Amino acid sequence: xxxxxxxxxxxxxxxxxxxxxxxxxxxxxxxxxxxxxxxxxxxxxxxxxxxxxxxxxxxxxxxxxxxxxxxxxxxxxxxxxxxxxxxxxxxxxxxxxxxxxxxxxxxxxxxxxxxxxxxxxxxxxxxxxxxxxxxxxxxxxxxxxxxxxxxxxxxxxxxxxxxxxxxxxxxxxxxxxxxxxxxxxxxxxxxxxxxxxxxxxxxxxxxxxxxxxxxxxxxxxxxxxxxxxxxxxxxxxxxxxxxxxxxxxxxxxxxxxxxxxxxxxxxxxxxxxxxxxxxxxxxxxxxxxxxxxxxxxxxxxxxxxxxxxxxxxxxxxxxxxxxxxxxxxxxxxxxxxxxxxxxxxxxxxxxxxxxxxxxxxxxxxxxxxxxxxxxxxxxxxxxxxxxxxxxxxxxxxxxxxxxxxxxxxxxxxxxxxxxxxxxxxxxxxxxxxxxxxxxxxxxxxxxxxxxxxxxxxxxxxxxxxxxxxxxxxxxxxxxxxxxxxxxxxxxxxxxxxxxxxxxxxxxxxxxxxxxxxxxxxxxxxxxxxxxxxxxxxxxxxxxxxxxxxxxxxxxxxxxxxxxxxxxxxxxxxxxxxxxxxxxxxxxxxxxxxxxxxxxxxxxxxxxxxxxxxxxxxxxxxxxxxxxxxxxxxxxxxxxxxxxxxxxxxxxxxxxxxxxxxxxx
Numbered sequence: 001x002x003x004x005x006x007x008x009x010x011x012x013x014x015x016x017x018x019x020x021x022x023x024x025x026x027x028x029x030x031x032x033x034x035x036x037x038x039x040x041x042x043x044x045x046x047x048x049x050x051x052x053x054x055x056x057x058x059x060x061x062x063x064x065x066x067x068x069x070x071x072x073x074x075x076x077x078x079x080x081x082x083x084x085x086x087x088x089x090x091x092x093x094x095x096x097x098x099x100x101x102x103x104x105x106x107x108x109x110x111x112x113x114x115x116x117x118x119x120x121x122x123x124x125x126x127x128x129x130x131x132x133x134x135x136x137x138x139x140x141x142x143x144x145x146x147x148x149x150x151x152x153x154x155x156x157x158x159x160x161x162x163x164x165x166x167x168x169x170x171x172x173x174x175x176x177x178x179x180x181x182x183x184x185x186x187x188x189x190x191x192x193x194x195x196x197x198x199x200x201x202x203x204x205x206x207x208x209x210x211x212x213x214x215x216x217x218x219x220x221x222x223x224x225x226x227x228x229x230x231x232x233x234x235x236x237x238x239x240x241x242x243x244x245x246x247x248x249x250x251x252x253x254x255x256x257x258x259x260x261x262x263x264x265x266x267x268x269x270x271x272x273x274x275x276x277x278x279x280x281x282x283x284x285x286x287x288x289x290x291x292x293x294x295x296x297x298x299x300x301x302x303x304x305x306x307x308x309x310x311x312x313x314x315x316x317x318x319x320x321x322x323x324x325x326x327x328x329x330x331x332x333x334x335x336x337x338x339x340x341x342x343x344x345x346x347x348x349x350x351x352x353x354x355x356x357x358x359x360x361x362x363x364x365x366x367x368x369x370x371x372x373x374x375x376x377x378x379x380x381x382x383x384x385x386x387x388x389x390x391x392x393x394x395x396x397x398x399x400x401x402x403x404x405x406x407x408x409x410x411x412x413x414x415x416x417x418x419x420x421x422x423x424x425x426x427x428x429x430x431x432x433x434x435x436x437x438x439x440x441x442x443x444x445x446x447x448x449x450x451x452x453x454x455x456x457x458x459x460x461x462x463x464x465x466x467x468x469x470x471x472x473x474x475x476x477x478x479x480x481x482x483x484x485x486x487x488x489x490x491x492x493x494x495x496x497x498x499x500x501x502x503x504x505x506x507x508x509x510x511x512x513x514x515x516x517x518x519x520x521x522x523x524x525x526x527x528x529x530x531x532x533x534x535x536x537x538x539x540x541x542x543x544x545x546x547x548x549x550x551x552x553x554x555x556x557x558x559x560x561x562x563x564x565x566x567x568x569x570x571x572x573x574x575x576x577x578x579x580x581x582x583x584x585x586x587x588x589x590x591x592x593x594x595x596x597x598x599x600x601x602x603x604x605x606x607x608x609x610x611x612x613x614x615x616x617x618x619x620x621x622x623x624x625x626x627x628x629x630x631x632x633x634x635x636x637x638x639x640x641x642x643x644x645x646x647x648x649x650x651x652x653x654x655x656x657x658x659x660x661x662x663x664x
Contacts (some may be wrong), residue, residue, distance in 0.1 A: 004430075005257075005510040006034040006078075009406070010180060025389075031048075032050075033047055033048060033049050034046050034050070034095075034098045034099060034101075035054050035098070035099075035101045035102040035120065036102075036333025037118070037120070037121045038098050038101045038102075038121075038122045038123075038124070038126070039122070039123045039128055040057060040094045040124045040125075041060065041094075041123075041125065041128075041188065041189075041275065042123060043056060043057060043642040044171045044207050044276075045098060047275075048635060050099065053095055054091055054092075054095055054096065054166070055447060057089070057091045057095070058222060060190075061091065062088070063190060063366065064082055064187065064188060064190060065081070065087065067190065068080065068081045069081075069183075069186045069187055069194070069195065070194045070195075071142070071182075071183065071186070071194075071195050071196070071197055072148040072174075072194070072195070072196040072197065073143070073147070073174060073196075073197050074199050075146070076142070076145065076146035076301065078138075078145075078146075078255040080138060080187070081185070081187075082135065082187050082235065084138060085128055085130050085131060085133075085135050085183060085184070086128075086129070086131025086134045087187050087188065088128065088129050089127060089128050089129075089132055090127045090129075093127045094124065094127050096125065097124055097284065098124060101122050101124075102116065102122075108366060112179075121266070122401045128184070128188050130183075130184050132180070134427050135183055135184075136176065136180070138183075139174050139176055139180070139183075139197075142174065142197075143174050145174055147171070147172050147173065147174075147199065149171045149172055150172060151169070151170060151171035151172060151202040151204055151254070152166070152168060152169045152171060152204065152251050153204040153205075153252045153253065153257070154166050154167050154169075154206055154210075154211045155206065155250070155252055155506060156211060156214055156215050156218060156250035156252070156259075157250065158218065158245050158246075158248045160245070161241065161242065161245055161327050163215050163218050163219050163222075165211050165212070165215045166211075167208045167211055168204035168206050168207065168208065168211070168254075169204070170202070170203045170204070171202065172199050172200065174197050174199055174200075174203055175197075175199070175200045175201065175203040175543070176255065178198050179197040179198060181197050182197055183195075183197075191547065192627060197362075202218055204254050204257075205254055205257040206253065206254055206257045206259065206587060208345065210259055210384075211252070211259070214250060214259040214261060217322065218248055218250060218324055220562075220593045221244060221318065221321040221322060222240050222245040222248060223321075224239050224325060225238050225239060225240050225241055225325065225344065226238070226317055226321045226326070226327070227239075227325065227327075228305075228313065228316055228320065228326075228328060228329035229326075229327075229328065229329055230279055230318060230328065230329040231328065232306060232331055233278070233279050233281060233331070233604070235278050235329055236329070237272070237275065237329065238376050239268075239317060240574060242264070243271055244317070244321060244342060246264075247263040247264045247267035247447055248261065248262075248263060249261075249262050249263065249264050251355060256405060256570040261318070262314070262318075262371075263314045263501050264450050265314070268310065268313065268314055268317070268548050269310055271334060272308065272310075272353065276308065276520075279306060279307050280305070280306055280307055280308060280327065280331075280334070281303075281305055281334075282302060282305050282334075283302065283304050283334060283335050283337035283338075284302055284303040284337055284344060285302050285337040285338055285339040285340075286300060286302030286337060286340055286341045286533070287299075287300040287339075287344075287351065288300065288338050288344065288381075288483070288484050288497065288499070290497075292486065292488050292497070295352040295497070296350075296351060297351075297484065297499055298349040299344045299345065301341040301344075302336075302337040302339060302341045302344070303337065303338070304333050304334055304335065304336055305333075305334025305335045305336075305337075306331040306332070306333070307332040307333070308331065308332065308333040308466050309330045309332040311593055312330030312332070313329060313330055315330075316328055316329065316330055316364055320643075322660040332452075332568050335490075339381060347481055348481060348501065349501070350482070350484055350500055350501070351481075351499065351501060352497060352498075352499055352503060353495070353501070353502050354437045354438075354439075354440040354442075354443075354498045355437060355495060355496065355497040355498070356434075356436035356437045356439075356440060356495070357427055357493050357494065358432060358433045358458070358493065358494055359457065359493045360429060360457065360492060360493070360494070361492070362491040362492050363491070364406070365405065365425070365426070366403050366406040366407065366425055366427075367426070367431070368402075368403070368404050368492070369397070369403050369404060369405075369425060369426045369427050370426055370427060370429050370494050371494070372403055373427045374430060374487035374488075374489050374494055374496075374520065375431045375487070376393070376394045377390070377393065377394065377456050377485055377487055378485070378487040379484070379485070379486065380393060380485040381482050381483070381484055381485075381657045382475075382477045382481060382482060382485070383477065384477055384480050384482065384484055385458065385480060386477055387475070387476045388472045388474065388475055388476075388477070388483075388485075389447075389473070389474045390431060390466060390472060390474075391469055391470070391472045392472075393545070395468075395534050396468045397427065397468060398423065398424075399423060400531070403423050403424040404423070404424075404429075405422040405423055405425065406422060406425030407422075407425050407426070408422050408425035408426070408428075409428075409451060409452060409453060409465070421467065424468075428456075428463075428464065428465040428466045429458075430466070430494060430496075431457075431463075431465060431466035432463040433494050433495065434464070435448050435462075435463065435464040435473055436459065436463075436496075437485075437496040437498050438473075438475040438498070438510065439462060439507060439552060440507050440508075440509075441483075441498045441500075441507070442502050442505040442506070442507040442552075443475045443476065443477060443478060443479070443483070443502070444474055444475060444476040444477075444478040444553055445475055445577050446474035446476050447472055447474040448464040448471075448473050448474075449465055450462075450464060450465065450571075451463060451465045451571075452465075452571065453543050453571060453572060453574050454543060454546075457481075459509075459511070459512075460548050461511055461512075461548035461549070461550040461567065461569050462509060462511065462513060462550050468639060477500075479500060479501060479502050480501070480503075481502075483498055483499070483500040484498070484499040484500060485497070485498060485499075486499065489559055496605070499563075503556075504556070504557035505554055505556055505557070505559070506554075506555045507554050508552075508553045508554055508555065509551065509552060510550070510551040510553060511548065511549070511551075512548055512549040512550070512551050512566075513548075514544075514547070514548060515546060515547040515548065516545075516546060516547045516570075517544055517545070517546045518544060518545040518546065518573045519544050519572045519573070520542030520543060520544050520545075520574060520575050520576050521542070521576070522542070522576045522578060522584075523575045523577050524578050524579075524580055524584070524585045524587060525577050525578065525579045525585070526580070526581075526582040526585045527581055527582065532579065532580060532581050532591040533593070533595070534580075534581045534583060534584060535581075536580070536581065536626050537578055537579065537580055538578070538579040539603070540576065540577040540578075540579075541576055542574050542575050542576030542577070543571070543572075543573060543574040544573055545570070545571055545573030545574075546569070546570075546571055547568065547570045548564045548569055549567065549568050550567045550569070551564060551565075551566045552564045553565055567604070570599065581593075591605070591647055592647075593645060593646050593647070594645055595618070595643070596641050596642060596643050596645055596651065597610065597641060598641035598642075599611070599634050599642070600634050600635065600636065600637060601633060601634065602633070602634055603632055603633060603634075604620065604633070604653065604655045606633075607634050607637075607653055608620075610655075611651050614647075615644060615647040615648060616648070616650065616651050617648065617649065617650040617651060618650070618653060619651065619652040619653070619654060619655045620649060620653060620655055621653070621655070621657050622654075623635065623654050623655070623656060623657065624654075624656075624658075624659045625656035625657065625658055625659070626658075626659065626661070627656070628658045628660075630656040630657060630658070631657060632655060632656035632657075633655070633656050634653050634656075636653070636654040637651060637652065637653050637654070638652045
C-alpha cells in the first residue's frame with residue numbers, strides 16, 4: 001500500500017517537472033543566440049547565432065536595395081530605389097535589440113519568458129534611416145512633372161540688372177508629410193512596390209508682400225559695387241554690380257514659408273580664383289631677431305597660413321551690399337608654421353655661446369660664394385638632439401642659386417675654373433668658420449674634413465673643407481636648448497655665431513707643432529699655353545707636408561676639465577711648380593726660340609752675320625732707293641724685331657740698293 005501511495009505521488013510530480021527540465025536543457029542550448037520567435041522587419045532570426053542573424057538581415061537589406069518601387073502621382077508613375085532616398089539600416093543595432101528580447105531575472109521569470117517564446121512572437125521594426133532632403137527633392141520633381149496646375153510659392157530672378165518677380169498662386173501639390181511616410185514604408189518593405197501618393201489643394205503660405213520685400217532686398221544688393229578688404233593680408237577686391245547680379249540666387253520655400261537670398265559659390269569662386277595667391281599665404285615660421293652688436297635675441301612671432309573662406313566672403317559681401325558697400329574679406333586659418341611662436345618661447349633665453357671669424361682679401365670671386373652660403377645658413381635653427389649638415393641645409397651649389405666659379409682644390413691641387421667643382425669654390429672658408437663655432441661652442445662634432453693642403457689663413461688642423469655631396473660639415477646639438485645660427489660678413493671677413501645654452505661649458509684648443517715634416521720639391525713644368533717665352537717663369541708656391549694634432553679641452557661649470565681624444569690630421573706636400581717654356585724643362589735651354597733683334601738701319605753684311613749666328617736662314621730682297629747713303633742698308637725685316645723665331649726658320653730682310661737713274 002505504501003509503494004502504491006508513493007507512486008501515486010511521484011508520477012504527478014514527474015509530469016510537472018518535465019517541462020522545467022526541457023526549459024533548462026533548451027535554455028542551455030540557446031545560450032548566446034537570438035531568443036525564440038523574434039524577427040526584425042518581418043525577417044525571422046529567432047534561434048540564430050548573432051553572426052548568422054547578421055548575414056540573414058544583410059541579405060534582406062540587399063534585396064530591399066535591389067528592388068525598385070513605383071509611386072503614382074496624379075496618374076503618372078515614377079520609380080525610386082533605396083539609394084535615391086538615402087536608405088540605410090543599422091544591422092548591428094537590430095542584432096543588439098533582438099538579443100535583449102525576453103530578458104528576465106530569476107528562475108520563475110525566465111521560465112515564463114521561455115514559455116512566451118512559443119506563443120508570443122516579437123517583430124522589431126527595421127532600424128532604417130532616410131535622407132529627408134533627398135525624399136523632398138524627389139517629391140518636388142514629381143510634382144513638376146505630374147501636376148498640371150501646381151501650387152507656386154512665387155520666384156525672384158535677376159535678368160541682366162533687372163529684378164524679375166513671380167507672385168504666389170494657388171494650385172495642387174503632393175501632401176509632403178503623408179507622402180514621405182508612404183515612400184519610407186514602401187522602400188523598406190519587400191513585395192510592396194506600388195504606392196499612390198496623395199495630391200491635395202494648396203494655397204501657398206508665401207505672400208506677394210513677401211516677394212516684394214525680398215525683391216527690394218535683391219535690388220539693394222545689386223545697386224552698386226562692393227569692396228572687401230582683409231586686415232590680415234591687406235588683400236582688397238571690388239566686386240562690380242554686374243558680377244554681384246550674376247551671382248544672386250533667390251530660393252522661395254513654401255513649407256515652412258521662407259525666402260533666402262544667397263550668392264552662387266561657383267560664380268564668386270571663379271572671380272576670386274585668379275587672385276588666390278594674393279590672399280592665400282603659406283605659414284611663416286617664428287624667427288629670432290639678433291642684434292649682432294649687443295648679441296641680444298628677441299622673438300619674431302610666426303604666422304599661420306591663410307585659406308579662402310568662401311562662405312564667409314559671401315556672407316560679408318551680402319552684408320556690405322546691403323550696407324555701406326565696404327566690408328571685411330574673411331579668411332580661414334591655414335596651416336601652422338613648422339616652428340611656432342610657442343616653440344620659440346619654449347626655447348627660453350638664448351645667449352651667445354660661441355663665434356668665430358676668418359678673413360679674406362676683398363673682391364675675389366670666392367667671396368661671392370662665401371657670402372652666398374652665409375646668407376643661406378643665416379637664421380638656421382637646430383633642435384636639441386638634431387644633427388645639422390651644411391650640405392643638407394644648403395644643397396648643391398649652382399649658378400642658378402647665385403654661386404660662381406672660383407678656385408678649388410681638386411685632386412689635392414688648387415685648380416680654376418672650368419671644373420664643375422669650381423662652382424661655389426671658396427666656401428670651405430665658410431665651412432672652416434662654421435666648424436670653429438661648433439668647436440668652441442662645445443657642440444658634438446659629427447663630421448668634418450680638413451683640407452688636403454694647409455693654407456695659412458686657416459687654423460692649423462682646426463679647419464674644414466666642403467664639397468657636394470661630400471665632404472660635409474655636420475654637428476649634433478647635444479644640449480637641451482635650440483641652437484640659433486647667425487652669420488655676418490664684411491668685404492674682408494666672415495663671422496659665424498651660435499646662440500643657445502650649452503650648460504655653461506667652455507672649450508679651448510691645444511694644437512701641436514708640426515710633426516713628420518716633408519719638404520716640398522721644385523718641379524719644372526712645360527708651358528702648354530704658348531704664353532711663356534724662354535727666360536719667363538710662372539711659379540706656383542709649394543707647401544710642405546706635415547702631421548698635426550688638435551685637442552679640444554672642455555671646462556664644466558663645476559670645475560671639471562675633460563680632454564677629448566686628440567684629432568690627428570696629415571697635410572699633403574705640394575711641390576713648388578715652376579712653369580717654363582718647353583725648351584727649358586730640362587733645366588738647360590735646348591733649341592730654344594730666339595727673340596729677333598732690331599736690324600733695321602744696319603748694313604746687310606752685319607745683319608746676315610747676326611741672324612746666321614742665331615741659327616736663322618736669311619732671305620734677302622733688294623728694293624731700290626734714290627739715297628746713296630742707304631745703299632746696302634736693311635730697311636725692313638719680317639718677322640719684325642721683338643718677335644720669337646724657331647731655330648732654322650727664315651727671316652726676310654729688305655736691302656736698299658742705290659739707283660742713280662739716267663744722267664743723260
